[in-house]
Every structure is written in C-alpha cells, then in structure tokens.
Amino acid sequence: MPNIKSAIKRVKVTNAKTLKNNINKSILKSTIKKCKQAIATNDASAATILNSTFETIDKSAAKNVLHKNTAARRKSKLAKAYNAANKTK
Template sequence: MPNIKSAIKRVKVAEKAQAANAHAKSTMRSTVKKAEQALVAGAENAPQLVAAASKALDKAASKGLIHKNAAARKKSRLATK
C-alpha cells in the first residue's frame, strides 16, 4: 500500500474503475451470448437481441473495454448468423 496521499487515491480510483469495467464487460458478453443463443434457437425476438448486442458492443468499444475492430468483427459475425 502506498504512503503518499495521491498514490493512495489513485489505487482507490483504479479499483473502482476496474470494478465498473469488469461489470460493463460482463454485461456486454452476456448480451452477445443471449443474442447468439436466440439466433441458434430461431427465436422470434432474435432481431431485437442482436440489435441490443450490437449496441452493447459499440458502447464497450467507445469506453475502450474492447478494441473497435473487435467490436466490428463481433457485430459482423452476429449479423451473418
């Protein structure tokens, strides 16, 4: 644990950001997984789930959680399915 006040604050801020990023990334993965399962099952709400997954991927890319090309690749693969 750091002794300097600013370093202590940076550790706290980093932990808080890490938790928020982990939650956002997990939510994004869950949304994509639900969309993929709906496509495989042929569910009638699949287009809405794909749109939600696409939005989640865009949001994750804009926040820097995943690379923008990775988001584009995942969106493309979802769309072709």
C-alpha cells in the same frame, strides 16, 4: 500499500475503474450469449435482440471496455451467424 497521497488515490481510482469495467464486460458477455442463443434457436425476436446486442457492443467500445476493432469483429461475427441462420429458413 502506497505511502504517497497521489499513489493512494491512484489505487482507489484504479479499483473503481476495474469494478466498472468488470460490470460492463459481464453485461456484454451475457447479451452476446443471449443473442447467440436466439440465433441458434431461430427465435422470432432474434433481430431485435441482435440490434440491442449491437448497441451494447457499441457502448462498450465507446467506454473503452472493448477496442473498436474487437467490437467491429464481434458485431460482424454475430451478423454473419444471423444471416446464415435466416438463409436456411
């Protein structure tokens, strides 16, 4: 446990930021999972789910939860899967 006042504050701030990041990561993972499920089952609302997933990924990148390249890669992967699923229809 730190003794210096600024170090004590840093611990508090770090814990708060870690909690926020974990919540954002959890939301992100669950939306990606829902999107993959919708794509796999050829759900009619897959396009809207895909768009909302893109929004969530972009927001996570803006909040520095994800790196911008990671966000772009995940969006690309989901779009590719969606296009492949729609091509087979």
